Amino acid sequence: MSTFPTLRVDRSSPVPLYHQVAEQLERSIVDGVLKPGERIVNEVALADTLGLSRPTMRQAISTLVDKGLLVRKRGVGTQVVQSQIRRSVELTSLNDDLLAGGRAPHTLVLRLELIESDETASRQLQLAAGDPVWAVERVRFVGDEPLALMCNRLPASIVDLSVVDLSLTGLYAQLRASGVHVRVAHQTISSRRATSYEARLLNERKGSPLLTMDRTAFDDKGRAIESGSHVYRPDLYSFEVTLVDR
Amino acid sequence: MSTFPTLRVDRSSPVPLYHQVAEQLERSIVDGVLKPGERIVNEVALADTLGLSRPTMRQAISTLVDKGLLVRKRGVGTQVVQSQIRRSVELTSLNDDLLAGGRAPHTLVLRLELIESDETASRQLQLAAGDPVWAVERVRFVGDEPLALMCNRLPASIVDLSVVDLSLTGLYAQLRASGVHVRVAHQTISSRRATSYEARLLNERKGSPLLTMDRTAFDDKGRAIESGSHVYRPDLYSFEVTLVDR
DNA sequence: AACATCATTATGTCAGGACAAAGCCTTGAC
DNA sequence: GTCAAGGCTTTGTCCTGACATAATGATGTT
Structure with a gap:
C-alpha cells in the first residue's frame, strides 16, 4: 500500500x-x-x-x-516538512556555493600581505597586538559582474598564503589543503550603505545598500583562524538559514 | 590540578x-x-x-x-571554542529576542484581517488559491524608535487571530498558546532600498538600506504555518548565525 | 639524528534492550 | 450523544557493552 x-x-x-x-x-x-x-x-x-x-x-x-x-x-x-526550498547553508566558502550553483566565478586579488595585527584583528583572532597576520582583500565575480568585496585576516602562524593563488581557489579550500579544518563559524549579517570605494569596486553607486557579513571562524582545536568582513550586492546574493527548534 | x-x-x-x-x-x-x-x-x-x-x-x-x-x-x-560572542540565534520571535536583551519593545498593529490567499502566499503556505489567510502587518518599536516592519500571512485554518492582541505578545507566543508548535523555519536574508512607505513607518529616508528577511515556518506536523516578509533598520538590528561543520 | 613502529588515549560508530511519556483512537459509562 | 478512561502506537530518554579509528607521543631501529 x-x-x-x-x-x-x-x-x-x-x-x-x-x-x-x-x-x-x-x-x-x-x-x-x-x-x-x-x-x-x-x-x-x-x-x-x-x-x-x-x-x-x-x-x-x-x-x-x-x-x-x-x-x-x-x-x-x-x-x-512541506517545503519546496531545500538548499541550506553549509559551512563552505562562497566559491563552493557558486560552483554548486553552476556559474563559474573568478576572483580578483586586490591585496595579499603580511601586516602587524591591529586591535580589531587581535581581539577577534585572540592574538597579541602586533602579531603577524595576513591581510587579504578580494573581489568575487560571477560572469562579468562583481558580486562581493571580501576583507580577511588570518594569523600568519596558521597558514602560509604567500605561495598560494587565491584567484583560482577559495580561501577555505586553501586552509583545508594546509591541514586546517574549519569547524565553527560565527556570522553577523546586516546591511549598510556602500562607501565610494566599495561602490567603485562593485559597480554600484555610492550609498546603495549592501549586504554585510562579519565572520569569525574556528578550527577543530577551537582556535580562531579567520576573521572576515564581506559586503555583497544584495541583488545578486542572499543568505539562506534554516532554524530548527529542539 | x-x-x-x-x-x-x-x-x-x-x-x-x-x-x-x-x-x-x-x-x-x-x-x-x-x-x-x-x-x-x-x-x-x-x-x-x-x-x-x-x-x-x-x-x-x-x-x-x-x-x-x-x-x-x-x-x-x-x-x-576561543570565542567571546556566545549568543546564537534561537527559533524565537523578535519579541523574545528583544525581551532577552533587556529593552521592552512594543508593537503597533497596522493591519489584521482575513483575506483570500494570493498566489505568493498560496505557494509558500501550500494552500489553494483563494483559501482564507490572515494578513498581519506590524511595526515593532524599541523605546521610541521603530525597528522593523513585519508582514505576515497565516492560514486561517491554523489559528484564529481575531481575538488576540498582537500589540502585547508576539506572533509566535500566540501560536504557542493556540497549540501550534513551530519547529522549523527557512529564512532568506538580504537587503534593499526602503520604499517611501517603509521609510515613513521606520523613520528613515526613502532609499536608505534595509535588512530584509523572508521566512517560511513549519509546525511539528510539517505543515507550513506562517510566511513573513520583514524589513529591519540595519543600524538597530542584525542576524547572528552560527554554522557548525559535521 | 632521522625515521618507522607501536602503544596510548580519546572520540566515532554500532548493537540490543528497557522504560517513560505524549498523542490518538477506541471503548464504555452516563 | 457526550465525555472520560484506558489501551495502542511512536518517539524520547537512558543503560551496558563493544570495537573502530584518528592523533599523539614514546620507543626502537637504522
Whole structure:
C-alpha cells in the first residue's frame, strides 16, 4: 500500500551506516519520492527491515531533522516538512556555493600581505597586538559582474598564503589543503550603505545598500583562524538559514 | 590540578539528564569557568563521575558542539571554542529576542484581517488559491524608535487571530498558546532600498538600506504555518548565525 | 639524528534492550 | 450523544557493552 522507498546499507563501506541511510532518505525527499507531509515508517520497523539497531536508525533521522527536512512528534511519527526550498547553508566558502550553483566565478586579488595585527584583528583572532597576520582583500565575480568585496585576516602562524593563488581557489579550500579544518563559524549579517570605494569596486553607486557579513571562524582545536568582513550586492546574493527548534 | 567545574545531576527531576549536564557546562563556559581553548575531561571519565552512561554524556556534549561552543577531535579531546560572542540565534520571535536583551519593545498593529490567499502566499503556505489567510502587518518599536516592519500571512485554518492582541505578545507566543508548535523555519536574508512607505513607518529616508528577511515556518506536523516578509533598520538590528561543520 | 613502529588515549560508530511519556483512537459509562 | 478512561502506537530518554579509528607521543631501529 505504501510506496516507501527501498533503502539499502553496505556494511563493507567505510561510510557510517547512519550516514548511508540519511543520504538515501534525503535523496528520496528532494527527488519527491517522499512527498511533503508524508509520514515515514516508524524508527523501530525501519531499523528492523534494514538490519540496524534503533539508535543507528535514530541517528540517521536526526541528521535530517537537524537539516529541517523532517519533523518528529512523540506518539505520532516523523513527517516530511512541506517545503519546496531545500538548499541550506553549509559551512563552505562562497566559491563552493557558486560552483554548486553552476556559474563559474573568478576572483580578483586586490591585496595579499603580511601586516602587524591591529586591535580589531587581535581581539577577534585572540592574538597579541602586533602579531603577524595576513591581510587579504578580494573581489568575487560571477560572469562579468562583481558580486562581493571580501576583507580577511588570518594569523600568519596558521597558514602560509604567500605561495598560494587565491584567484583560482577559495580561501577555505586553501586552509583545508594546509591541514586546517574549519569547524565553527560565527556570522553577523546586516546591511549598510556602500562607501565610494566599495561602490567603485562593485559597480554600484555610492550609498546603495549592501549586504554585510562579519565572520569569525574556528578550527577543530577551537582556535580562531579567520576573521572576515564581506559586503555583497544584495541583488545578486542572499543568505539562506534554516532554524530548527529542539 | 584542574579547576574543572563540579557538575551535578538530579535524577528525580523531569528535566532530561543530558539537558541538565549541557546547561551546567554551557553556564561554565559563558561564565568563564571553562576558558577558551581549555580541554574538558574526556567523555568516559565525565560520565563515570556523574554516574551516567557514555551515550548520555555524549548527547550532552553534542548539544554544545552543535551550538558552536565546543569542538571535538577524535583521539585528542574536546575543547572550548576561543570565542567571546556566545549568543546564537534561537527559533524565537523578535519579541523574545528583544525581551532577552533587556529593552521592552512594543508593537503597533497596522493591519489584521482575513483575506483570500494570493498566489505568493498560496505557494509558500501550500494552500489553494483563494483559501482564507490572515494578513498581519506590524511595526515593532524599541523605546521610541521603530525597528522593523513585519508582514505576515497565516492560514486561517491554523489559528484564529481575531481575538488576540498582537500589540502585547508576539506572533509566535500566540501560536504557542493556540497549540501550534513551530519547529522549523527557512529564512532568506538580504537587503534593499526602503520604499517611501517603509521609510515613513521606520523613520528613515526613502532609499536608505534595509535588512530584509523572508521566512517560511513549519509546525511539528510539517505543515507550513506562517510566511513573513520583514524589513529591519540595519543600524538597530542584525542576524547572528552560527554554522557548525559535521 | 632521522625515521618507522607501536602503544596510548580519546572520540566515532554500532548493537540490543528497557522504560517513560505524549498523542490518538477506541471503548464504555452516563 | 457526550465525555472520560484506558489501551495502542511512536518517539524520547537512558543503560551496558563493544570495537573502530584518528592523533599523539614514546620507543626502537637504522
